[in-house]
Amino acid sequence: LWSLMNSYQGRDSRSIQRSIVNHVEYTLGLTRFNFKDFNAYQATSYSVRDRLIEQLNDSNEYFNSQNSKRVYYLSLEFLLGRMLQNSLVNIDMEKKYKDALTDIGFKLEEIYEEEVDPALGNGGLGRLAACFLDSMATLDIPAMGYGIRYDYGIFKQQIQDGYQVEQPDYWLAKGNPWEIERPDVAYPVRFGGTFTKSGSGCGVGRWEGGEVVMAIAYDTPVPGFNTYNTNRLRLWRSRPGNEFDLQKFNDGQYDKSIMERQRAEYITSVLYPNDSTWEGKQLRLKQQYFFCCATIQDIIKRFKLNNTNWNDFPKLNQIQLNDTHPAIAAIELLRVLLDVERLPYDQAWMIVTGTFGYTNHTVLPEALEKWSVNMLQSLLPRHMDLIFFINQIFLEEVKRRFPGDGRRLEVVSMIEGWEDKRVRMANVAIVCSHHVNGVAALHTQILKASVFKDFYEIFPDKFLNMTNGVTPRRWLYCCNPGLAQLISDTINNDDDWVTDMRMVEEIAAYADEQGFVDKFKQVKVDCKKQLQHYIEKTQGIHIRLDAMYDVLVKRIHEYKRQLMDILYIIHRYLQILGMNEEQRRNVVPRVVFIGGKAAPGYKDAKGFIKLINSVADRINNDKSINDLIKVVFFKNYCVSNAQIIIPAADLSQHISTAGTEASGTSNMKFTMNGALIIGTMDGANVEIAQEIGKENMFVFGADVHEVDRYRAQTDEYRKGRLDGRLRNAFRAIYEGKFGALNDDIKGYLNRIEAGSDHYCLSLDFASYVEAQERADRTYRDQALWNKMAIIGIAKSGKFSSDRTIQEYCAQIWKITPKRIPNPA
Numbered sequence: 001l002w003s004l005m006n007s008y009q010g011r012d013s014r015s016i017q018r019s020i021v022n023h024v025e026y027t028l029g030l031t032r033f034n035f036k037d038f039n040a041y042q043a044t045s046y047s048v049r050d051r052l053i054e055q056l057n058d059s060n061e062y063f064n065s066q067n068s069k070r071v072y073y074l075s076l077e078f079l080l081g082r083m084l085q086n087s088l089v090n091i092d093m094e095k096k097y098k099d100a101l102t103d104i105g106f107k108l109e110e111i112y113e114e115e116v117d118p119a120l121g122n123g124g125l126g127r128l129a130a131c132f133l134d135s136m137a138t139l140d141i142p143a144m145g146y147g148i149r150y151d152y153g154i155f156k157q158q159i160q161d162g163y164q165v166e167q168p169d170y171w172l173a174k175g176n177p178w179e180i181e182r183p184d185v186a187y188p189v190r191f192g193g194t195f196t197k198s199g200s201g202c203g204v205g206r207w208e209g210g211e212v213v214m215a216i217a218y219d220t221p222v223p224g225f226n227t228y229n230t231n232r233l234r235l236w237r238s239r240p241g242n243e244f245d246l247q248k249f250n251d252g253q254y255d256k257s258i259m260e261r262q263r264a265e266y267i268t269s270v271l272y273p274n275d276s277t278w279e280g281k282q283l284r285l286k287q288q289y290f291f292c293c294a295t296i297q298d299i300i301k302r303f304k305l306n307n308t309n310w311n312d313f314p315k316l317n318q319i320q321l322n323d324t325h326p327a328i329a330a331i332e333l334l335r336v337l338l339d340v341e342r343l344p345y346d347q348a349w350m351i352v353t354g355t356f357g358y359t360n361h362t363v364l365p366e367a368l369e370k371w372s373v374n375m376l377q378s379l380l381p382r383h384m385d386l387i388f389f390i391n392q393i394f395l396e397e398v399k400r401r402f403p404g405d406g407r408r409l410e411v412v413s414m415i416e417g418w419e420d421k422r423v424r425m426a427n428v429a430i431v432c433s434h435h436v437n438g439v440a441a442l443h444t445q446i447l448k449a450s451v452f453k454d455f456y457e458i459f460p461d462k463f464l465n466m467t468n469g470v471t472p473r474r475w476l477y478c479c480n481p482g483l484a485q486l487i488s489d490t491i492n493n494d495d496d497w498v499t500d501m502r503m504v505e506e507i508a509a510y511a512d513e514q515g516f517v518d519k520f521k522q523v524k525v526d527c528k529k530q531l532q533h534y535i536e537k538t539q540g541i542h543i544r545l546d547a548m549y550d551v552l553v554k555r556i557h558e559y560k561r562q563l564m565d566i567l568y569i570i571h572r573y574l575q576i577l578g579m580n581e582e583q584r585r586n587v588v589p590r591v592v593f594i595g596g597k598a599a600p601g602y603k604d605a606k607g608f609i610k611l612i613n614s615v616a617d618r619i620n621n622d623k624s625i626n627d628l629i630k631v632v633f634f635k636n637y638c639v640s641n642a643q644i645i646i647p648a649a650d651l652s653q654h655i656s657t658a659g660t661e662a663s664g665t666s667n668m669k670f671t672m673n674g675a676l677i678i679g680t681m682d683g684a685n686v687e688i689a690q691e692i693g694k695e696n697m698f699v700f701g702a703d704v705h706e707v708d709r710y711r712a713q714t715d716e717y718r719k720g721r722l723d724g725r726l727r728n729a730f731r732a733i734y735e736g737k738f739g740a741l742n743d744d745i746k747g748y749l750n751r752i753e754a755g756s757d758h759y760c761l762s763l764d765f766a767s768y769v770e771a772q773e774r775a776d777r778t779y780r781d782q783a784l785w786n787k788m789a790i791i792g793i794a795k796s797g798k799f800s801s802d803r804t805i806q807e808y809c810a811q812i813w814k815i816t817p818k819r820i821p822n823p824a
């Protein structure tokens, strides 16, 4: 066997071609003389995967042999996006594969387009997890991602009659060449049944009966950039636990016994959209426990390969909770340590709190998870019992430290309510973790000062900030090769900056140099052409190139204020209608792109989509304004088309009400790609302004304190101050200028007019209009505009997820890189 080892794949063109063609024949079962682009995509991916598997196995062997400390990133969402280009770039073989494929009659760029977008996430939280995987691999951190292999990812968005229609995303229909099914890695997971306890305190006990399902592992290799290191993303799929019930079959209940088996498979069927609330969704809770239970078994099994001393567990294993969704993992670890490993409670508790870290991603109260005690009790009786127990111990300690502070006890308790009790998962996560972090400086301040204030006073050292970041590999190097080349040519002719984004700062020195600026302009125009082509092809809309591309793409939510943008567009349109020829010549032409998915159950958000499409209909068909405004609803916004629209943007909108957007991460991507931001002092915008200079952004709107004061006023007060231009935009809608009115939207606008304006549209509208005018003025001065954009790129280094991961490593996980020797 030794003689067969290290027979790693050759890197020359012939070897690449041989490997691809072999996969066409032996993996796909097709003839090597006739195959289509899609088959070429499959075979190329299998060929790349072969290389990744070698790297993955070598990395894993190495870490095992060293008994390395590991980081586990637990997330219900991984919004990976397409894998082929990213993998090729990271293993530094894009050029070689391109040439090898050209030689046999295929274009690599076209083959990229054949890949479905694995979309196992809702938005920012899932995409952040994917960026973190890339950075952890690149930084040589022995890390793994754990999650769920959903059959259906986030729905595909279609627009019919201006309304959003959801289509199921069965992304596995044509197979997934990136995963490796591991039937040998399987664990049982129990639901329901009964728990019998003996002993005092938390006791020890036996959990029996109920339903047992199996978790099967599916592994996806995650290669780092410019390193041999390759990490593993392990996603679980549910399968029936029991052998086929022959008894039932013989009793003539064939269908019933099949149906029972199918029930098990439902658990990992579908990713839940960020709907109005998770509450009551038993299947969602089952998903959470299912994946946490399998993950904890897997981690313990790996720990036991080399270790017997449980006190070493936290020193060798760090588990990060991506929001509270996997928080039940902490209780599961406690359960296993107590009931299976039979450790004393104090030791088990020390291990749990030494192992977990919790990242909060939202301050919106409706988004904080709460599970009904009844549901938890019936599904996970021992876990509910343990939560009661740790809560009691925790509250006793709080009582000792804050005597007479009953209000605090109420607030920090893991249990809420009297009759209809619920478990506050954030409180569970905070108490079970050694660190709790927010995702941007302002967000962390808000956690400390209000959302988790009472906890912060109890555990001041637990709370810290980890400002988000994005991977420059996908979000600059892959999606904007022209800009990447320009950066490399300008600073040092090679790609060192791709793993050290701070180096890009050097290009600031060229912001005034005509030769450089011209090249930058050319890069932007090329990206805009690409977007123009995409819009023509996918939506049949022709857009002009010589306009400002003004982009607002993100999930549709009231707090993100897409409504404010479209009301501004109405205002702008009405303004242009009132202008003479002379005045119109001064208007900066804009193509306005608004895109994003609304949760299927979120009525108001769906109303906004309809309104945007109605406005687009009217404006785009109004010949009299001569294309001064074009409105495009950018359909089915997802990772793959984000990679097209972000590099092409001139102006990028991040206009949430101050204090609502935890961070935002696309703001970072747009900045890295040379778009200027129009935005509020919210989330990471605050730090972007700090880094690139406020003068290089179009900042507007109330800050957090002004928002608080405005909200504390009466409806009467707000009604009296309704912005006049806003009122005119409302009128135009009511009068039917934009087609028949949707009643829901009308009601929504009526409420704002009546002074109910939680997201502060009226408060911010005037300064929003002013900032938009500033953007127009600046755009007319192209030299200034480009200079600002270049400085933005130059000073965006902080927002690489490499920096973020380095901070997690140093401050939360206490782990250092482990570089595996490259055998090649």
Ligand code: 26V
Residues within 6 Å of the ligand: 123, 124, 125, 126, 128, 274, 275, 276, 277, 278, 323, 361, 362, 364, 366, 367, 439, 468, 661, 662, 663, 664, 665, 683
């Ligand atoms: C969930 C829900 C569920 C119920 C109702 C409304 C609602 C609204 C938002 C959410 C999302 C919660 C978690 C989340 O995705 N947060 C996002 O995390 C990103 C990465 O840290 C961050 O950049 C975004 O600002 C933040 O919204």
